[in-house]
Amino acid sequence: MLTSAALVLLMVPGLALFYGGQAHSKSVLNMMMMVFSTFATVGVLWVIVGYSVAFGDNTLGGWFGNPAQYFMLSSLLSESVQTDGLPDVAFAAFQAMFAILTVGLIAGAVANRMKFNSWMVFSLLWALLVYFPIAHWVFDLDAGWIASGLGAVDFAGGTAVHINAGTAALVLALILGKRKGWPNDSPRPHNLTLVMLGAGMLWFGWFGFNAGSAAVAGYAASYAFLNTVVATCTAICGWLIIEQVRDGKPTSLGAASGIVAGLVAITPACAAVTPLGAMAIGFIAGLACAFGVGLKYRFGFDDAFDVVGVHLIGGLVGTLLIGFFAWDGSPAGAGGVFYGGGWGQLGIQAVAALAVIVYSGILTAVIALLVKATMGLRIESEAESVGIDESEHAEVGYDYSxxxxxxxxxxxxxxxxxxxxxxxxxxxx
Incomplete structure (x- = not known):
């Protein structure tokens, strides 16, 4: 579990490189800072109250856990506090990484134009009011209403992490507004080498994300690990096929994005489907997300680095396709349409996804509007032209002087x- 937690931690700098390489050269530091800052906000908040809200006893009918139950994690510090031989402090450390990464995902949608201090406050409030409660619904297998009451399958966070962050990214981007000159004068990625490196680090760390969610080094972890490999491979194929047919050339950015799309889609399903099912989910996610990134141009929302197109759509693909591809012989034990399980599981998966979208969307809007009214969300137009690195941090990513x-x-x-x-x-x- 500690190794898996360290792997998930590595995903944070991987995400910073993935987003930073796509940013303008005048915005790369700010983009990486927005991702890294979640250590400072969410990591601290997790110890104080986050773990309690996510894994405490049901409060207010199960909407969230008891905030005081594990306050400052003090009740977990005895060596005797274990679950099936696993120290609870190890599990708390592992889940902390999930919380930190999930908030960081949102940053990619609002690149180049959000005040850094406002982002810090937003990330604190969003983690407290949105992520921690939804984590309780999904990850608390004994008390969470999605996991234990509804019976939805989400092995490693397709709903709590990706659909949740993708929905929040869409709402925040709409409230923040478009980048100056977008879409006619939107900057191209300044360093695709960093993007590819970041994608590779994300893939490496994702094995901790998915396999680690088994909580023990055994059959279920091995099963999730294998499916995480093959789904990602086929997602790359799906994305590059779309690029070849649509644009005439496959791109490195497309390959990197295909990697992330496949990882996102297999996250909820990695312990519920066969390797053949994982390959199908990955390929479909590659196709769907490659099309999905174009929705921002059709509907006019400026999602800078395609958090909506990859995480929201990819999360929905993986969550819903469990209803078709789930195999009752898998560690998850659920049966989908293609394996004689009927349509019931698909309906359950759809309810779980919809509940997260509605809750995340409404609460994100409330938080964003509150921060906008009190602190302001957006940097000044002149600062945006000069570059957000210089205006917000008094630094530049590349010094040519x-x-x-x-x-x-x-x-x-x-x-x-x-x-x-x-x-x-x-x-x-």
Missing amino acids: GMTSGRTVSGNGAGTTATATPLATKTEA
Whole structure:
């Protein structure tokens, strides 16, 4: 469990690289800071009250756990506090990484234009009021109404993590508004090498995310690990096929996005389907998400790095397809339409997904509007033009000041002066 927790932690810098490479060169530091800042906000809040809200005894009819039950995790610190031989503090550490990563996912939708301090406050409130309660519904197998009452299958967080974050990203992007000049003058990714590296780190860390959710190194973890491999492979195929047919060329950004789409879709289903079912889910997710990223142009919402197109749509694909591909011989034990289980599981999966979308959408809107009314959400137009790295952090991702090439001469004779011309100026020209 500790190894799995460390793998999930690695996904946070992986996500920072994945988003940072897609950002404008004047925004890369801010984008990475928004992701890394969730350690400072959500990580601290998790210890104080987050674990209690997510895994405490039902309060208010099961909407969330008792906030005081595990306050500051003090009641977990005895060596005797274990569940089936697993120290509860290890499980708390593992689930902390889920909370941190989920909030970080939202940042990709609002790149280049959100005040950093406002993002910090938003992330605190969103974790407390949205993620922790939904985590209680989905991950608390004894008390959560989605997991134990409804009977939905979500092995590692298709609803609590991806549908949840994707919905929040859509709402926050709508309230924040479009980037200056978007879509006609939207910047291209400044460093696709970072994007590919980030995607690889996410894939590596995702084995902790999915296999680790078994909570023990055994059959279920091995089963989830294998399905996580094959679903991601076929998702890459699906995305690149769409690009080849639609655009004439497969791209590295498409391959990286296909990796994430496959990982997202198999997250809820990794212990519920056969490897053949996992391959089908991954391929369908690659196709669906490749089409889905274009919805922002059709409907006019500026989701900068396709959090909606990949995480919301990919999460929905994986969650709903469990209703078709679930095999009752799997560790999850549910049966879908294709394996004689009937249509009941599909209906259950749809209810779980819809409940998360409605709750996350409404609460995210309330939080965003509250922060907007008190602190403001968006940086000034001039700051957006200069670059959010400089305006929000007084830093730049790439310093060209020491690199010069050529000299321009002004004046004549004894009064001649030489002025260095920065390489950056020539490159931009």
